[in-house]
Amino acid sequence: MLLFSSFLHAHIIDVGPKKSIKSIKKAIYLAKIGDTIIVHKGTYKEGNIIIDKKVVFIGKDFPILDGQKKYEVLSVKADSVVVDGFKVIRSGHATLEDPCGIKVYNKKNVIIQNNILDDNFFGIYIQNGRNCLIKNNTIIAYGKEEQEIGNGIHCWKSDNLQIIANKISGHRDGIYFEFVTNSVIWRNISSKNIRYGLHFMFSNDDAYITNVFKNNGAGVSVMFTKNVKMFNNYFEENWGDSAYGLFLKEISDSQIIGNKFSRNTSGIHMEGTNRILIEKNVFQANGWAMKIQASCMDNEIVNNNFIANTFDMGTNGSLVLNKFNTNYWDKYEGYDLNKDGVGDVPYHPLSLFAVLVEKNPAAMLLFRSFMITLLDKSEKVLPSITPDNFVDNSPLMHSLPL
Amino acid sequence: MIEIKNIYKNFGKLEVLNNINLRFQKGECIALIGPNGCGKTTLIKTILGMVIPTKGDILLDQKSILKEFKYRENIGYMPQIGRYPDYMTVGQIIEMIKNIRNSNQVLDEDLIKAFELEKIVDKQMRTLSGGTTQKVSATLAFLFDPEVLILDEPTAGLDPLASEILKEKIIKEKEKGKLILITSHLLSELDDLITQIIYMQDGAVHFHQTIADLLQATNEQKISKAIAKILKNKRNEQNH
Amino acid sequence: MNRIIKIIFLDILKNKIIVAYTLILAVLSWSSFGLEDNSAKGLLTILNIILFTVPLVSILFATIYLYNSSEFIELLLSQPIKRKKIWLSLFLGLSLSMVLAFFVGAGIPLLINAPDSVGLMMLIIGSLITLVFVALAFLSSILTRDKAKGIGIAIMAWLYFALLFDGLVLFLLFQLSDYPIEKAMIIVTGFSPIDLARIQILLHLDVSAMMGYTGAIFKDFFGTSVGLLISFLLLCTWIIVPFLISLVKFRNKDL
Numbered sequence: 001m002l003l004f005s006s007f008l009h010a011h012i013i014d015v016g017p018k019k020s021i022k023s024i025k026k027a028i029y030l031a032k033i034g035d036t037i038i039v040h041k042g043t044y045k046e047g048n049i050i051i052d053k054k055v056v057f058i059g060k061d062f063p064i065l066d067g068q069k070k071y072e073v074l075s076v077k078a079d080s081v082v083v084d085g086f087k088v089i090r091s092g093h094a095t096l097e098d099p100c101g102i103k104v105y106n107k108k109n110v111i112i113q114n115n116i117l118d119d120n121f122f123g124i125y126i127q128n129g130r131n132c133l134i135k136n137n138t139i140i141a142y143g144k145e146e147q148e149i150g151n152g153i154h155c156w157k158s159d160n161l162q163i164i165a166n167k168i169s170g171h172r173d174g175i176y177f178e179f180v181t182n183s184v185i186w187r188n189i190s191s192k193n194i195r196y197g198l199h200f201m202f203s204n205d206d207a208y209i210t211n212v213f214k215n216n217g218a219g220v221s222v223m224f225t226k227n228v229k230m231f232n233n234y235f236e237e238n239w240g241d242s243a244y245g246l247f248l249k250e251i252s253d254s255q256i257i258g259n260k261f262s263r264n265t266s267g268i269h270m271e272g273t274n275r276i277l278i279e280k281n282v283f284q285a286n287g288w289a290m291k292i293q294a295s296c297m298d299n300e301i302v303n304n305n306f307i308a309n310t311f312d313m314g315t316n317g318s319l320v321l322n323k324f325n326t327n328y329w330d331k332y333e334g335y336d337l338n339k340d341g342v343g344d345v346p347y348h349p350l351s352l353f354a355v356l357v358e359k360n361p362a363a364m365l366l367f368r369s370f371m372i373t374l375l376d377k378s379e380k381v382l383p384s385i386t387p388d389n390f391v392d393n394s395p396l397m398h399s400l401p402l
Numbered sequence: 403m404i405e406i407k408n409i410y411k412n413f414g415k416l417e418v419l420n421n422i423n424l425r426f427q428k429g430e431c432i433a434l435i436g437p438n439g440c441g442k443t444t445l446i447k448t449i450l451g452m453v454i455p456t457k458g459d460i461l462l463d464q465k466s467i468l469k470e471f472k473y474r475e476n477i478g479y480m481p482q483i484g485r486y487p488d489y490m491t492v493g494q495i496i497e498m499i500k501n502i503r504n505s506n507q508v509l510d511e512d513l514i515k516a517f518e519l520e521k522i523v524d525k526q527m528r529t530l531s532g533g534t535t536q537k538v539s540a541t542l543a544f545l546f547d548p549e550v551l552i553l554d555e556p557t558a559g560l561d562p563l564a565s566e567i568l569k570e571k572i573i574k575e576k577e578k579g580k581l582i583l584i585t586s587h588l589l590s591e592l593d594d595l596i597t598q599i600i601y602m603q604d605g606a607v608h609f610h611q612t613i614a615d616l617l618q619a620t621n622e623q624k625i626s627k628a629i630a631k632i633l634k635n636k637r638n639e640q641n642h
Numbered sequence: 643m644n645r646i647i648k649i650i651f652l653d654i655l656k657n658k659i660i661v662a663y664t665l666i667l668a669v670l671s672w673s674s675f676g677l678e679d680n681s682a683k684g685l686l687t688i689l690n691i692i693l694f695t696v697p698l699v700s701i702l703f704a705t706i707y708l709y710n711s712s713e714f715i716e717l718l719l720s721q722p723i724k725r726k727k728i729w730l731s732l733f734l735g736l737s738l739s740m741v742l743a744f745f746v747g748a749g750i751p752l753l754i755n756a757p758d759s760v761g762l763m764m765l766i767i768g769s770l771i772t773l774v775f776v777a778l779a780f781l782s783s784i785l786t787r788d789k790a791k792g793i794g795i796a797i798m799a800w801l802y803f804a805l806l807f808d809g810l811v812l813f814l815l816f817q818l819s820d821y822p823i824e825k826a827m828i829i830v831t832g833f834s835p836i837d838l839a840r841i842q843i844l845l846h847l848d849v850s851a852m853m854g855y856t857g858a859i860f861k862d863f864f865g866t867s868v869g870l871l872i873s874f875l876l877l878c879t880w881i882i883v884p885f886l887i888s889l890v891k892f893r894n895k896d897l
Contacts, residue, residue: 308683371809
């Protein structure tokens with residue numbers, strides 16, 4: 001009833017070069033709780049704009065809020081604020097204070113949508129937020145080095161966030177999650193960021209679904225977390241020394257299902273990862289489809305397609321405590337006499353050469369030479385160096401329709 | 403016409419030609435004979451430029467032929483064993499050599515007719531017998547009406563009829579005033595052809611005489627006998 | 643000269659071994675492209691053809707052909723033609739027909755199934771490798787008059803470049819693994835035309851893997867246009883130098 005009545009009494013305040021109110025700060029000062037402020041086209045250089053009341057803050061034709069490289073542009077310091085339709089540019093560039101395009105301070109139910117953020121230090125920063133929605137924003141920066149730029153969407157110590165359909169590029173990390181729980185990251189495109197497309201730490205019980213992570217400096221990193229659901233994402237063209245489609249470190253009880261990893265130096269790199277289900281993913285044209293370090297246990301890799309990868313597997317040890325089952329490996333050369341679609345001889349996805357390269361990276365120079373092919377073939381027949389329980393006992397004859 | 407001056411040739415340590423000096427004139431038909439490995443073929447090949455002499459010079463019409471190639475337009479050569487690209491037909495081979503020579507001169511096609519090569523013009527070279535191949539080789543040697551003819555064992559492998567045809571052709575060319583060089587072991591074959599004889603042994607010229615001089619000196623009717631006599635005399639001299 | 647090239651070229655095209663070589667290449671290429679829905683396996687098959695079959699057939703066929711044509715060469719020598727011209731014509735005739743065989747056998751399926759930079763690169767590299775090994779055949783056949791010995795040299799040369807050289811490199815890599823030898827290895831590859839070819843194709847075929855680890859060092863060198871140019875120049879050197887040596891020897895050879 002209170003909400004309803006406040007809605008009825010809401011006013012609209014217009015701000016613009018040709019309106020009676022020319023300053024956003026003044027409009028906020030004049031506004032009452034529940035009012036709508038409409039900012040018309042124009043460039044507003046008002047330093048740090050603080051929204052400390054519950055208002056609906058709307059930009060018409062993308063009015064420009066310019067931080068002049070000195071200020072944090074927009075600070076949200078009230079619950080249930082809506083920020084919609086602004087072009088936020090040139091926030092200050094300091095390292096101690098982390099100035100942002102838009103920052104939410106310890107509030108809940110904030111909606112930030114349909115904004116363009118261009119050349120800010122941090123793009124959107126949610127500090128200790130709850131039930132916030134960040135949707136349809138385009139966030140661009142032009143960072144050259146990690147130290148000179150902040151993250152696109154930075155979320156810290158928050159709960160119940162929804163990050164939906166944003167486009168982020170040119171920041172340090174596209175999306176950054178630290179101590180964020182029960183949140184969803186859905187339909188975002190994070191590309192050409194300097195470090196990670198998505199950086200994820202100490203953030204339990206989250207899901208990220210149908211995002212595209214492409215051509216980021218080091219791919220996607222998910223660390224020190226439990227219960228993450230990673231569904232239907234695209235990990236593409238994350239190239240370079242220590243670049244990964246998906247880097248997992250100290251992850252447990254999570255699911256990686258229906259993703260596509262293509263043209264990464266490593267598709268998935270796993271360290272200290274336990275009880276993970278990796279199912280129905282496509283690994284295509286990666287340098288290494290998966291690198292499973294010896295510290296990983298009880299992971300299940302089932303029903304995936306491994307196609308045209310340089311190496312299907314890589315590892316640094318000889319201990320294998322993970323299960324491989326009913327995957328399709330295009331390098332499989334076995335036969336299927338009873339025609340049940342499952343190969344009659346097991347497949348060893350770890351090639352001798354992959355082991356050699358792990359020990360001596362310069363050996364990569366010899367890859368695909370006739371001698372290496374010979375060595376690999378003989379190792380397949382008589383495994384002596386590669387661990388013999390690194391094996392898929394029921395490899396599929398045909399690729400799965402994924 | 404051809405002048406061979408102080409020619410030496412070593413194959414490694416082996417001395418194959420040892421200070422050869424010879425002169426050949428137009429209208430002569432010279433037999434080059436000697437045991438196997440005496441250097442006959444090597445000598446011929448130095449004239450053709452296939453073997454490069456270690457020392458010495460060869461002049462054709464007073465011009466050195468070393469490192470030259472044009473002079474071969476004036477030479478027709480019939481090798482001991484002619485080998486040709488397997489899959490070419492007789493017609494193509496003849497056509498090819500014509501093409502390579504690329505000359506506009508009138509061709510001497512006597513032997514094509516005499517050997518009836520028209521009949522096998524579409525046969526591939528690999529299907530031909532040794533004798534037929536020799537017919538092709540002979541035809542090619544005479545085809546461009548060259549001033550010098552060098553024939554390496556021309557009648558070996560030819561049937562008597564073909565052999566006879568070839569001999570007649572040689573005589574005819576000789577009478578036209580050409581220089582003809584023939585190597586052969588079969589001395590009897592050469593009786594009615596040759597005007598001079600060169601006997602080579604161990605890479606050196608043993609003797610070089612006209613047939614008339616040879617027969618007179620040895621008092622024989624047949625060349626083969628005359629040579630046998632000379633060789634016998636020489637051996638006797640060495641033994642004493 | 644063109645006339646002689648044409649003669650040799652046509653002669654070789656009618657040769658059963660060349661026809662068989664073309665057919666085998668075609669069967670291998672088409673079947674490996676046809677079996678899989680992705681072109682990667684077909685490309686790998688063609689890579690192996692380029693690294694293995696092409697050098698072997700090129701060097702062996704050219705060596706044997708040269709020995710078998712010794713009488714034909716003599717015939718040509720008795721004609722008014724320069725020696726240099728004969729040898730060059732033989733080289734061009736043989737090269738042209740071997741490259742054509744490779745193009746028809748492997749190049750056409752390559753261009754149809756992988757009409758991108760990888761396919762084009764493999765086509766160019768395959769042709770260059772053909773030329774390199776034809777040139778090496780000229781060298782090995784001029785080194786000795788003995789046909790059996792000559793063929794032996796050719797096979798040894800092939801074995802060395804296809805297998806032994808890489809074995810040596812692997813041995814060195816592990817012996818010297820404590821030292822930063824990656825850059826030195828780049829130079830070492832220049833000593834084997836097959837390795838040069840392989841790495842150039844690898845940079846296109848396994849680009850993801852080559853971007854990681856030391857691959858990046860190789861990529862930084864071979865992947866740049868300067869590196870590409872140097873690779874091609876080195877491959878051309880591998881064609882020109884053996885052939886020139888054989889040409890000098892042929893000019894002074896007694897037949």
